[in-house]
Amino acid sequence: MSVRARVLTALVAAASLALTACGGDSGDDNGGGGGGKTELKLYNDKGAWSPFFEELGKLSKQQIGIGMTPVGYTDEPTYSAFIKASFRTNEKPDLFTWSTGGRLQEIVEAGQVAETTDLWKDAIAAGDLSKELEETYTYDGKQYCVPLNISYWVMFYNKKVYDEAGLEPPTTWAELMSNADKLKAKGVTPFYQTSVLFSFVWFQQLLIGTDPDLYDKLATGEAKYTDPGVVAVMERWKQMVDGGYFSDAGSKEDPAVQLKSGKTAMGIFGTWFNTSMTQQGLEPGTDYGMFAIPNVDPAQSKVTMAFESGPLCSLAKAPDTKASTDYMKWWVGQPAQEKWANSRGDVSANPKVAIPDPGLSAIAKSAGGGEYTLANRYFEAAPAPVLTAALDAFGAFMVKPDSYMKQLENIQKAADEYWKGR
Numbered sequence: 001m002s003v004r005a006r007v008l009t010a011l012v013a014a015a016s017l018a019l020t021a022c023g024g025d026s027g028d029d030n031g032g033g034g035g036g037k038t039e040l041k042l043y044n045d046k047g048a049w050s051p052f053f054e055e056l057g058k059l060s061k062q063q064i065g066i067g068m069t070p071v072g073y074t075d076e077p078t079y080s081a082f083i084k085a086s087f088r089t090n091e092k093p094d095l096f097t098w099s100t101g102g103r104l105q106e107i108v109e110a111g112q113v114a115e116t117t118d119l120w121k122d123a124i125a126a127g128d129l130s131k132e133l134e135e136t137y138t139y140d141g142k143q144y145c146v147p148l149n150i151s152y153w154v155m156f157y158n159k160k161v162y163d164e165a166g167l168e169p170p171t172t173w174a175e176l177m178s179n180a181d182k183l184k185a186k187g188v189t190p191f192y193q194t195s196v197l198f199s200f201v202w203f204q205q206l207l208i209g210t211d212p213d214l215y216d217k218l219a220t221g222e223a224k225y226t227d228p229g230v231v232a233v234m235e236r237w238k239q240m241v242d243g244g245y246f247s248d249a250g251s252k253e254d255p256a257v258q259l260k261s262g263k264t265a266m267g268i269f270g271t272w273f274n275t276s277m278t279q280q281g282l283e284p285g286t287d288y289g290m291f292a293i294p295n296v297d298p299a300q301s302k303v304t305m306a307f308e309s310g311p312l313c314s315l316a317k318a319p320d321t322k323a324s325t326d327y328m329k330w331w332v333g334q335p336a337q338e339k340w341a342n343s344r345g346d347v348s349a350n351p352k353v354a355i356p357d358p359g360l361s362a363i364a365k366s367a368g369g370g371e372y373t374l375a376n377r378y379f380e381a382a383p384a385p386v387l388t389a390a391l392d393a394f395g396a397f398m399v400k401p402d403s404y405m406k407q408l409e410n411i412q413k414a415a416d417e418y419w420k421g422r
Contacts, residue, residue: 037320039067040094040327042312045079047072052343056331059339064330066323068095076197086315087112094324097148098311100136101219101380102387108139114314114321117143119329128332128350130368136309136376145311146328147349149340151270152367153205153306153377154290156277161188161262162289169291173209176294180245183265191240192258192267195249195395200387201268202240203394204378206233208304209296212375219381221419225412226405234397234404236296241401249398256280259288268293270308270377271360274345284345290359292372305367308377309349389414 038061042053053070061067071093073079086092087110098104098113107113120143123129133150137143157169162179165186170176180190193202207215210233217223218230240246247264256276258264267273274284282288292303312331314324330336334352341348347355347364355361366372375381382390393407 036066036326037094037323038065039069040320040323041069041071042095042097043071043073043079043083043093044097045073045076046097047074049344052340055343056336056340059336060327060330063335064326066327066330068327092315092317092319094314094319095327096313096315098145098313099380100309100311101376102383103380104137104144104311104313105139106384108144112316113144114316114318114324115142115144116146116325116328119143119146119325119332122329123332127352128334128337130349130351132374133309133349136380137311145313146332148310148312148331149272149344149346150307150309150349151272151346152363153201153268153270153293153308154363155266155268155293156259156273156288156290157266158259158262158264159285159287159289161265169289170294172298173294173296174298180266184244188262189247189264190245190266191247192255192264193246193249193398194251194255195398197391199249199391199394199398200378200382202237202246203233203390204306204375205268205293206237206296208306208375209293209300210236211297212300212304212373215375215381218415219376219383221415221422225408225415230408231405234408237397238401238404241398249395256282271363272344272346274357274360278345284357284359290363292363292366300373302371302373304375305372306377307367307374308380383415383418385418386411386415 044053050070050072053068053072057068057070073082083093083096083098098107104113116137120129120134120137123146124131124134129147133147134143137145137147161183162168165182165188167179167182170179183190207230211229214223214227214229218225223230247258254276255264255267255269256273257280259267259277260280260282271290277288278284292305295303312328314321314328318324332350334350337348337350337353341353342356345357345360347360351368355364367374379387390411393410397404397407
């Protein structure tokens with residue numbers, strides 16, 4: 001048995017033990033009533049969000065009589081093993097978080113996740129969810145799960161560093177690179193990057209800003225990672241790395257700390273990163289700002305912006321299907337979403353929600369109003385086996401930029417294997 005296989009086996013075993021130890025989920029958590037459950041557990045891979053989940057649990061108890069307690073994980077592989085183990089045991093989560101794209105499709109095809117088609121139909125009719133977002137949750141004409149969150153990927157920047165350099169947010173790629181050159185001349189690293197988990201970010205941004213159609217075709221196997229357009233993107237990325245435009249990809253220093261200190265001027269993140277900045281004591285609009293990242297190719301009619309939407313799901317065989325469904329219906333409504341989005345300092349999947357932060361509000365209105373072309377984040381767009389290979393490959397590229405062709409070939413091998421026979 002390979003090392004990787006032994007690790008996965010251990011994770012699944014640990015997950016099964018954890019499920020047994022946690023108990024509670026299959027018990028009569030009915031508040032002594034004998035009706036439906038009145039307290040649900042939300043298993044999630046967002047342990048840092050536990051305080052926000054707890055606030056929502058208190059609000060739901062007040063408004064619909066169903067409370068929610070988060071059970072948060074901070075290690076994604078352990079969490080995934082835990083949830084998949086629950087498919088095969090009698091101990092099942094009431095609600096759980098996952099990701100869209102190939103990983104959601106996998107558990108839909110396995111018949112493990114509850115359908116939410118009627119919920120989506122009602123929510124769209126009520127104006128609580130958008131028709132545009134529905135596609136992200138649709139498989140074979142049916143919907144599954146609901147949006148836990150939505151975030152748009154933008155450039156965060158240190159306003160004081162920009163002001164000291166006499167810079168303005170760019171509207172073209174040429175202006176962005178000119179800003180970067182001026183920052184370098186002042187001894188400031190222009191851009192943040194990391195080889196851990198988010199190693200895909202600059203590949204994603206350079207490709208959607210150059211050829212969004214090619215980006216989409218990679219996700220569906222209609223294009224290859226060794227195609228000339230993809231190679232050209234890697235060569236541009238390599239030039240930027242070689243040119244000293246990026247922070248140390250192996251640094252374990254919090255990116256918000258890097259931006260706060262001014263040693264790094266800019267970083268590409270989902271709008272959820274707003275919370276990380278405010279937790280550093282930074283004031284939005286004063287200490288930092290955000291802007292839509294201009295396309296590399298100026299011929300595109302609209303800026304292409306990456307977005308992510310993580311799902312909130314219920315199992316097809318949930319402990320209490322009605323209680324889980326009722327909770328998801330409440331979750332997408334305006335009262336829940338106003339509390340959820342604004343407590344975290346992010347945007348909402350519910351178009352009715354007002355965002356008090358001017359910067360976030362402007363991004364949300366522009367993105368929701370069709371000003372940008374939206375591209376599903378690479379983490380969700382790429383099939384799971386391809387994503388695993390790509391994250392490793394992009395990380396290796398950052399260590400050794402000259403290896404870009406080898407890394408693309410490694411990703412394509414995984415893609416060939418995945419798409420073979422599909």
